[in-house]
Amino acid sequence: MTTQRTSGRRKQAIAAAAAVAALLTTAACGGGSDDGDNGSKTGAAGFDAANNKVAQADLAKKGGTLKFGAAQDADSWDTTRGYYGMMWNFARYYSRQLVTNKAEPGAAGAEVTPDLATETAKVTDDGKTYTYTLRDGVTWEDGKPITSKDVKYGIERVWAQDVLSGGPTYLKDVLDPKGEYKGPYKDTSADKLGLKAIETPDDKTIVFKLPVANSDFEEMLALVSASPVRQDMDTKSKYGLKPFSSGPYKFASYSPGKDLKLVRNTEWKQASDPIRKAYPDEITIQFFSDANQLDQRLLSGDLDLDLNQTGMSPQGRTTALKQHKGNLDNPVSGYVRYAVFPQSVAPFDNIECRKAVILGADHVSLQTARGGPVAGGDIGTNMLPPSVPGAEGQKYDPYKLATDNKGGNIAEAKAALKACGKPNGFSTTIAVRNNKPVEVATAQSLQASLKKIGVTVEIDQYDGSQTAGIIGSPSNVKKKGYGIIIMGWGPDFPSVQGFGLPLWSSKYISESGNNNYALIKDKAIDGLFDQYVTTLDDAGKTKIATEINHKVMEGAYYLPFVFERFINWRSDNLANVYTTDGYSGQYDFVNLGLKNPKK
Amino acid sequence: MTAPLHEPTAEAAPSPAEEATVATADAKAVQGRSLGRIAWERLKRDKLALSGGIVVLLLVLVALFAPMITSILGQDPNEYHENLIDPLFGTPTGSLGGISGEHLLGVEPVNGRDILARILYGARISLLVGFLSAVVAVILGTVLGILAGFFGGWVDSVVSRVMDGLLAFPQLLFIIALVSVMPNDLLGLTGSNVRVFVMILVIGFFGWPYIGRVVRGQTLSLREREYVEAARSLGAGRLYILFKELLPNLVAPIVVYTTMMIPTNILTEAALSFLGVGVKPPTASWGQMLSSAIDYYESDPMYMVVPGLAIFITVLAFNLFGDGVRDALDPKASR
């Protein structure tokens, strides 16, 4: 305990905690300690102790069951089909890639390091040829060696989008931009390895030949969608129910939406794997339909951490902050939450009207709706998340959203409206996903503050599972008159390309599944992206990233809400915990260990 | 599952027992014109029912004049008061959910909207859906029930099968499914109005068989009665008989079932909004308030208690009143 004077609020919290502790005489597990920011007798490492640094690495012991809980199941556990960040993170338990993210805290965790390969790529031919050699002793769960052909086949599966939909398609776009290959299931060659851009001269060597250089190609190979898949074990669309393991754990059982259990893959050899420590014997996930119940299980110590890694629900968060602060971390997630203005919907074709909304919005109110500065994040001032190289954070604030105009600047907004030719305001519609209460709250906040500048908005909540068809269809957006769309975006890999290309490049505007909601067709931005992919040095890449961000903000296409933060829970029993930029501020799952394996 | 949906079925005992029910209902018809008077006399003596009725009346007034009441209180249901919210936890800073002289029932977490104002506006949605969906059910049920009972034959078979079918439907499931796939703009309506409109239609649609069964049974028995026979022998047209002779005698059971249906409908609306397929924000609804209160059940219990009590009191008042009306209209009621 610190000896500082406690504020009234703090006293209240302590009194409440004491009262609860008195009530919960039987609840010995988890401990109801009210200690503050430092390590405690319960063993919790302390507030933010695992945020961008490793907490209690030396306390991790071999064995035990690591227990995840989750309110949402993965989109798919098939390495080709998963797109959720937590799935990519978790997939490292049962899959390996040529290269992967470093198992290190913070920014270092976003760097690429060899995994199946002996070292990172030998890049030749002006960045158009990437060559890897596979390690010795890498095996599948049945003991057979992992070959370069397995890697090629695994990557080829990305082409089979008609069967294996859902995952990222960067590899397909870069290796086969014209879409000539039809995927392994329609491959006419005998070995189903007809993709010309990848060569496998022998079982240990794999060569990628890019039609056009791309400076982020190795980042794309670090995605789990580049995992090897063995052809005789490929169950196609059912693969996600029981992926064939190349990592230290394998699927024991999985019942979608209910539970999942991994056990040790006895064929995996520690010596062949420089990344994975594989502390626990078993890993389980239990799924909940109610986030509050999940939080209760976390607070009581029954579960070790939240698989979804999106932060606790308001109730759990309050209890945790008041009573178990030492079990919490408050990382930045890498997501930017924002509103975007489709230019196809009048009057958002006029930059002044876009500016009016940006200036008129109450940014503190939006931040509160997102959960406040701690659970929601810092007020967003531009579109590049802090974890991406080239980002400047709140230092770049062209509209003074975090300073002078944070409560909304009605005068300037009205001036902008006048310049737009709508001095008395206008009316429009906000489109928001119905399955994200926090986004609905931000829409309502925006609605309330825009009313003050004469802009009346109606909120249209659409089915969140239909995102691709509703806001991803520019013609539908125009038809419905969605002048404001509320969304969030995180980097697929930490670079301006992995974050912004689908959002800001005119080439990515498409009739379905569009993500360039603002319909940005800016030659300058397109040009910068073209320049980016052929720039191989890091300093040059960073500079271009900053420029792209500035161009996007100058166009006033977006109203950023927050650079997202969240409150993440780790149990007293977790050891070797750290957040990593490689997975958007999530804990790095693959090296988590338990202090007391018997618990 | 909305169990209360099934309450009326107990009285409208299905097929085999139906004949018996119909047979014992004779007494009602005999009362004739004076029934209303007698019923009123009875109702006046039933204190519980009267108090229920008074609460219902008050609720209707509150709903009608919600905008006036809130403006007198100086509140707006959609106005944000974020200065009253603790930014760290998102809960109101004051005690008991931020109750103060200004905000008599406190404010909502996160945005600080006035809860009393939202409860008052929420009453409008609850009562609107409750009443109008009952009206839909009554109209459909009465018309189809009379047609089935009066004409018999294939008309009766078809209507009866449809009623059986609808009663075998997993209703809440269907209502949720229907409401959730409805487009966002319909017949020129937008926003919450679409949802309210759809809810009224769908809830009403699934409610009509309960009334239809009773009306059909009553019509069946009345059809054979002397005065109908007499009218028929005097050459009265079918329509004349239907509306002049039958309808007045069906008023009592219809009134009883309507009063019992309204609270059920209010609960269904609340359940739909609770499950997230009801009204859209920022429109206030009690069910929607309850569902967002789940996230604050411990840190701000008042937010859960207030809309919960609002639903409870409203439904209880309707039930008390409905019971009283039933007893008053049913001479066999044990008083």
Place this chain on the structure above:
Amino acid sequence: MLAYLIRRLFAAVVMLVVIVMVVFGIFFLIPKWAGVDIALSFVGKQADPAAVEGVREKLGLGDPIYAQVWEFFKGIFAGRTYTGGGDSIQCAAPCFGYSFRSEQAVWPVLTDRFPVTLALALGAAVLWLILGVSAGVLSALKRGSLWDRGAMVIALSGVSLPIYFTGMVALSIFVYGLDLFDGQFVPLDESFSGWFGGMILPWITLAFLYAAMYARITRATMLEILGEDYIRTARAKGLKERTVIGKHAMRSTMTPLLTMLGMDLGALIGGAILTETAFNLPGLGQAVLNAIKNQDLPIILGVTLITSLAVLVANLVVDILYAVIDPRVRLT
């Protein structure tokens, strides 16, 4: 009797076909009318046109409704194969459809979830019958007493409470506050005590609502029957009050209760949506609510079918039981 049964069964089958068609209609025709492409909801963040086409092909979204309905019923008896994009999925009979969202057949989901819902419904039914009927009978016998008034006020309050509100209050008091129960569902085959501990609160909450209803109906019916001639005759004959009530009056009281029980159990088995949501029970109701949120039509269809089947069977059983309890009713 046999002819009656056959007729009822035939009607039930027709009913089920109609229900399936209606569900198809709701989920295919309405979105089409509203201009929403269902196939798009099955693909991810980067919706590749090939992916959309593959989904459309596999789901048979291009076929007319009647063809889809026919395929569905054929699948139940003969199994089904879904093909598209060079992939084919076997769904063995009884194939109640295949969910492309979770890549699993619907039938195992149903058999997996059904026991939970059944246990919830049956356990609660036992409780509410004991509580509701005894409270109702006592109230009727002591009409006008303090007990009667008290019980009826409680019963009326019970009927007027939304179950999710009662559930939330119960959870926050007994589970999170006092920590009396575990409040978490544990499968029966894992641990009986864990299962029982997890089910007890949902049972009580659900039973409270229904007990209130049953008490009211029992009281009303009992009062009506006590006024009947045959009861007076029985009393006049000098039969003991206990025999009159226990044997004669109770028997007649059971008839409407049985109807209600049949319908309520049927409805609950398929759709204890609110209770399962409030208590996070992995039953059919929860499955179908999630499915509706995800537009996972195959699961919705499967659950709806099972539910309707449950209601129809429950009604049939009730009607047959009628004949047993009440000799006046003859099945024709």
